[in-house]
Amino acid sequence: MTLAAEDLNIEQRAIKVLKWASSTHGIKASSNGTDNYGYIWARDSAIAGLAILSNELTDLYQPLKSSLVRLQSASTKHGQIPSNILVTQQGEIQKVSFGGPVGRVDASFWWIISSVLYLQKLNDNIFKETVCRQCDAFFELANCWEFNGKGLMYVPMSSNWADEYVTSGYVLYDQLLRYWALTLAGNFFNRDDWEQKALEIKIRIKQHYLLEAELTDSLYTQAQQAKLKSFEIGENFIASFSPGSIIDRFDGWSMALLLLLDIPSKQTKDKIDKALKTVLNQTNNKGIPAFWPPITPDDELYKALLLNYGYNFKNKPGHFHNGGIWPVVNGFLVTGLTMSGFKSTANLLTDALNNEITNCITEKPFTEYFDFYTGEAGGVTNLCFSAAGYLLSALAQKDAAQLKSFLLPGYAETGSIIAKVKPNVQKVVGQIAFSDNKVVAISIAGESGSGKTTLSKIVRDILLEKGLKVIVLHQDDYFKLPPKQNHEARLKDFDHIGPHEVRLALLDEHIKKIKQLTSATLAVPYMDWVTDTEEVHHIDIEGTKVVLVDGTYTSLLNGVDHRIYINTTYQHTRKNRINRNRETVTSFIEKVLEKESSLIIAQQSAVDIVVDDKFMPLNNPNKLKTN
Structure with missing residues (x-):
């Protein structure tokens, strides 16, 4: 044929x-x-x-x-x-x-x-x-x-x-x-x-x-x-x-x-x-x-x-x-x-x-x-x-x-999402003074799934467009235990949850070293979610003008100059948390987030810039959402 x-x-x-x-x-x-x-x-x-x-x-x-x-x-x-x-x-x-x-x-x-x-x-x-x-x-x-x-x-x-x-x-x-x-x-x-x-x-x-x-x-x-x-x-x-x-x-x-x-x-x-x-x-x-x-x-x-077959056995x-x-x-x-x-x-x-x-x-x-x-x-x-x-x-x-x-309804490329909220983030960046003679450290805090990593990325990109070198540090890499081990520790002892899980002092020390610029590189921790191990990465810090630090408890850091807070609660971000596929949202995770929420709200007095879930700056930084 x-x-x-x-x-x-x-x-x-x-x-x-x-x-x-x-x-x-x-x-x-x-x-x-x-x-x-x-x-x-x-x-x-x-x-x-x-x-x-x-x-x-x-x-x-x-x-x-x-x-x-x-x-x-x-x-x-x-x-x-x-x-x-x-x-x-x-x-x-x-x-x-x-x-x-x-x-x-x-x-x-x-x-x-x-x-x-x-x-x-x-x-x-x-x-x-x-x-x-x-x-x-x-x-x-x-x-x-x-x-x-x-x-x-x-x-x-x-x-x-x-x-x-x-x-x-x-x-x-x-x-x-x-x-x-x-x-x-x-x-x-x-x-x-x-x-x-x-x-x-x-x-x-x-x-x-x-x-x-x-x-x-x-x-x-x-x-x-x-x-x-x-x-x-x-x-x-x-x-x-x-x-x-x-x-x-x-x-x-x-x-x-x-x-x-x-x-x-x-x-x-x-x-x-x-x-x-x-x-x-x-x-x-x-x-x-x-x-x-x-x-x-x-x-x-x-x-x-x-x-189990109908007309004749095929399997x-x-x-x-x-x-x-x-x-x-x-x-x-x-x-x-x-x-x-x-x-x-x-x-x-x-x-x-x-x-x-x-x-x-x-x-x-x-x-x-x-x-x-x-x-x-x-x-x-x-x-x-x-x-x-x-x-x-x-x-x-x-x-x-x-x-x-x-x-998939509701799906949007990351780029299109960023394009929609970028004008709001530019207003946030406009509230911060940057200097050629000083390294500025900015923390970005908020509850789980609020968009800390996304906001950090957009701020970084805006600053890079201005010709400023930016270093991004993630609180997740500064936990004392790798992710799965830390979860097991929480299961054994609910009091394990809190800022004491994180090496905030080490994070502050690294911010200080970047500000002082006494060396060209810095050894920072990196948590591998696949192998559940901690690695060490060496990053180039020479010429850095801005340090961005994102994480739940980063408003507590001493070495930051500006503290940004995303004003939303873990209940409102539940869909985001499920869809990001990092951890499965169980009843225990919800209890963890409830406890974390109360700890985060207690940090509001340290915050000087508050944004909503679309990263638009709010007029009153002291009016934070509660559960």
């Missing part, structure tokens, strides 16, 4: 796959029509919708809306969207399915995600009302699926895209989709309750699956908590758990969503990136499997695989969900990696995806999956979500910021 040149172009062929499957009645899973792949599926239509909307394939907007409208018309009174529907040539719904042995949890979340993104693109008030009602109903149903009201849904085996795999109970993939749907809908419909629920779920994800917080108040049993003390994310991964099991298999799609949704800390992201590179090498650069390592016949889990080792390499998963992984700044790994994976798709584009284009061991194409071809995954990855590599701002 000879293909036209445009059909050999992977992007153009991917767009054709979407067009071939589309009609005025909706978007089928595949134009091939094999078995029920000729039906309109919620998941497949939604993912196709992400590619259609982000790539502005305007001629496919109407088929996308038709899919969304028809799926919604077949939903239950509790808001659950069907897994798939069969639509006649006249546009009538002939058959409705919510799944095989159990309904599909992910179908409704995917529908909400795609519907809200559609509404962000197109003004449609009637559909907007429908989507809002559907969100209300389904989010309430999802709350019921928590069973214990503790933030994570408990779902049965076979209830999502990996319907013939072994994950069940608290399944990571489903929690991530719920978080994404709540975040999108909360932002679009201005529903603070949905956004707050999303933040709660994010905290629970970081605690239970990424192990970024202590497990004492977790959903794990005592025995599981003991086992997980030696569990290292990156070397292992938690795809799902229940009171009787932990499925510690790497889950490619969940890893992609974690990165795309910016949930892990930087340290955990680095571990995920390393794990992906390792398995890419193990597959000889064929791609990343859906789940790995594959479950083999000598594994106890293989018995569950043998019992032999290296096939289908059991180690199969799915283009849609790899497309999302490239997208997540690119958005997280792991461009080298994204490029390697893009090369792998291009090679696999190109090798079979003539006979088996945009197939369901590739064999883990041989790379042979398997499953149905011309799949819309395989094509959509590729289109998302291609767009991410062209313009990651644009795609991120579309997929």
Whole structure:
């Protein structure tokens, strides 16, 4: 078979796959029509919708809306969207399915995600009302699926895209989709309750699956908590758990969503990136499997695989969900990696995806999956979500910021945030006198998440533009113990919390040495959050004109000339603290912040410049917010 040149172009062929499957009645899973792949599926239509909307394939907007409208018309009174529907040539719904042995949890979340993104693109008030009602109903149903009201849904085996795999109970993939749907809908419909629920779920994800917080108040049993003390994310991964099991298999799609949704800390992201590179090498650069390592016949889990299939058994080792390499998963992984700044790994994976798709584009284009061991194409071809995954990855590599701002509401590049508040900061800088003959030291204090580091960066950049050399010191590097060790000390003794945790005297001494300029360099501490160790860095201080010191207790320093305070409380900055991903916000952390808040408020008499949460100077420095 000879293909036209445009059909050999992977992007153009991917767009054709979407067009071939589309009609005025909706978007089928595949134009091939094999078995029920000729039906309109919620998941497949939604993912196709992400590619259609982000790539502005305007001629496919109407088929996308038709899919969304028809799926919604077949939903239950509790808001659950069907897994798939069969639509006649006249546009009538002939058959409705919510799944095989159990309904599909992910179908409704995917529908909400795609519907809200559609509404962000197109003004449609009637559909907007429908989507809002559907969100209300389904989010309430999802709350019921928590069973214990503790933030994570408990779902049965076979209830999502990996319907013939072994994950069940608290399944990571489903929690991530719920978080994404709540975040999108909360932002679009201005529903603070949905956004707050999303933040709660994010905290629970970081605690239970990424192990970024202590497990004492977790959903794990005592025995599981003991086992997980030696569990290292990156070397292992938690795809799902229940009171009787932990499925510690790497889950490619969940890893992609974690990165795309910016949930892990930087340290955990680095571990995920390393794990992906390792398995890419193990597959000889064929791609990343859906789940790995594959479950083999000598594994106890293989018995569950043998019992869980529909038409025929597909999950032999290296096939289908059991180690199969799915283009849609790899497309999302490239997208997540690119958005997280792991461009080298994204490029390697893009090369792998291009090679696999190109090798079979003539006979088996945009197939369901590739064999883990041989790379042979398997499953149905011309799949819309395989094509959509590729289109998302291609767009991410062209313009990651644009795609991120579309997929994640409220996201803004750091540069755009700084541009908005920079005029306010210039007014702050205008209140300070600088001299060629004297080094000026400025402290920037405030509660956790208030923006101390951001304000410090903007002040530094403004002063650099004026030709002044600036040194920035961070209180976080002057704690007596590294971060994790200090957290453990706080857990053992709550009185450990306070200014005495910090080597303020050493910080004052370093400010003094910079002011005196008796040497060209200065050895300062640096806390490594990854290794939880303290290092020593040597910085060049010759010619310094300004020292900026940011941190909670920096107003207490003796050697500073001006003290800036960001006037906001830890309750108001809760969303910022969660989103910066440095530590997971648990009930204990909240107690720590409450104590710190009272200590910080006590410093107000020392402050001479007060700014609000947008860094605008306030007229009365003595009117500080309290809790």
